[in-house]
Amino acid sequence: MEFNKIAVNERAVKRNAKIEEAVNRIVRSYDGLKSALRVGGRKANYDDLNFEFRGGPADSIRKKHYDKSLRLLWKSEEHSPFLDFKDASTAEKSLFDMAVRSMTDEEKAARDRLAMPEFKELLNREYTVAQKQAIVNILAAIGHGEAYAWLVSAELLNEVESTGGRTALTMQVLEEAKHFVVLRELLMAFDVPIRRQSAWEYLLLESVFKADGLEKFFGMNVLVEGIALSLFGQMSTLPGLEVLRLFHLDEARHTALPSNYFREFPMTRWQKIRPSAQLRRLKMILPALPLIPLLEEDLAELGYDALDFGGSVLRKVSGLAEQTGFNLPLPRPILLKTLDALFNAYAKATREDHIPRSFMESEATVGDEELEVEREIFAAMNAA
Numbered sequence: 232m233e234f235n236k237i238a239v240n241e242r243a244v245k246r247n248a249k250i251e252e253a254v255n256r257i258v259r260s261y262d263g264l265k266s267a268l269r270v271g272g273r274k275a276n277y278d279d280l281n282f283e284f285r286g287g288p289a290d291s292i293r294k295k296h297y298d299k300s301l302r303l304l305w306k307s308e309e310h311s312p313f314l315d316f317k318d319a320s321t322a323e324k325s326l327f328d329m330a331v332r333s334m335t336d337e338e339k340a341a342r343d344r345l346a347m348p349e350f351k352e353l354l355n356r357e358y359t360v361a362q363k364q365a366i367v368n369i370l371a372a373i374g375h376g377e378a379y380a381w382l383v384s385a386e387l388l389n390e391v392e393s394t395g396g397r398t399a400l401t402m403q404v405l406e407e408a409k410h411f412v413v414l415r416e417l418l419m420a421f422d423v424p425i426r427r428q429s430a431w432e433y434l435l436l437e438s439v440f441k442a443d444g445l446e447k448f449f450g451m452n453v454l455v456e457g458i459a460l461s462l463f464g465q466m467s468t469l470p471g472l473e474v475l476r477l478f479h480l481d482e483a484r485h486t487a488l489p490s491n492y493f494r495e496f497p498m499t500r501w502q503k504i505r506p507s508a509q510l511r512r513l514k515m516i517l518p519a520l521p522l523i524p525l526l527e528e529d530l531a532e533l534g535y536d537a538l539d540f541g542g543s544v545l546r547k548v549s550g551l552a553e554q555t556g557f558n559l560p561l562p563r564p565i566l567l568k569t570l571d572a573l574f575n576a577y578a579k580a581t582r583e584d585h586i587p588r589s590f591m592e593s594e595a596t597v598g599d600e601e602l603e604v605e606r607e608i609f610a611a612m613n614a615a
């Protein structure tokens with residue numbers, strides 16, 4: 232390449248470089264000393280010398296989360312065209328149109344791009360007002376959770392080490408933002424009141440947001456995502472709620488993030504078993520327990536048993552916690568036995584002719600694809 236090189240003052244260039252070197256030495260050693268004394272120093276955990284974030288590249292986390300998230304990135308305009316999102320690219324829209332053109336008339340009718348009035352008609356045809364209200368009550372709980380997932384993942388972004396870790400969290404922030412705004416519009420389309428957070432959700436989500444450092448991984452990616460996995464897995468087969476299948480896929484990936492991260496940056500044994508940390512984890516889980524009977528009426532309206540649902544959630548959450556290395560004050564088999572005894576006592580007190588059974592063995596997820604996704608997540612963890 233031919234450039235018209237301009238002559239510069241060599242002495243000035245050298246002097247400028249020397250000044251910069253001197254200032255650099257002062258700034259770096261001053262900040263180095265402050266951080267050694269733990270009274271400040273460089274704020275960014277960025278390693279400009281190696282053009283990496285501290286912790287190195289961690290390419291395998293990047294591939295498993297950032298690359299995969301981009302491969303599976305879905306657009307609301309394509310999957311819920313009745314909502315007010317214009318997020319699909321021209322190429323994606325023409326691909327969709329080509330797919331529709333190659334369908335038979337019957338397939339076309341089934342996959343027709345609904346506008347909002349037709350979507351509302353579909354909801355009114357499929358559900359009674361009481362059923363619509365029950366769906367919205369249940370999904371509002373997770374909708375408020377999405378708001379917190381967005382908040383928490385944005386904070387975790389600055390807690391994780393390595394370039395790969397940051398790319399993974401960056402995608403989670405993007406996906407939680409999408410989950411919140413899309414779910415919010417979806418629920419508003421039901422035209423029934425959307426309820427506030429219950430006291431139990433408030434306590435649970437605030438304690439997750441306030442958790443120290445990487446303990447947020449337990450609160451968010453294990454506990455809250457574990458609940459979300461069961462809820463989306465249960466409701467994605469309902470008419471009009473098919474888009475929840477994509478939420479489920481995203482949340483499944485998020486539940487795998489802590490174990491992939493800790494494989495590269497392991498927790499110390501003390502971090503896993505520290506009694507105060509174990510107690511705080513238990514404290515985060517506790518508000519989820521009264522949430523189960525609180526949702527009982529709404530789940531029952533749709534034919535779901537709240538205790539089966541709760542058992543499925545707690546089995547998955549405690550499994551994820553164990554596999555990730557977040558120890559709880561009780562070993563998992565004893566915890567699950569205790570919870571089963573508690574659930575059966577509640578059922579005995581509130582239900583006629585209750586026959587004791589293991590609620591912890593029940594499975595809330597319904598769709599075949601969703602079950603397969605969960606099997607993969609748990610199998611991958613077991614193999615690790």
Ligand SMILES: [Fe+2]
Binds near residue numbers: 410482
């Ligand atoms: Fe989410």
Ligand SMILES: [Fe+2]
Binds near residue numbers: 380407456481482485
């Ligand atoms: Fe998530």
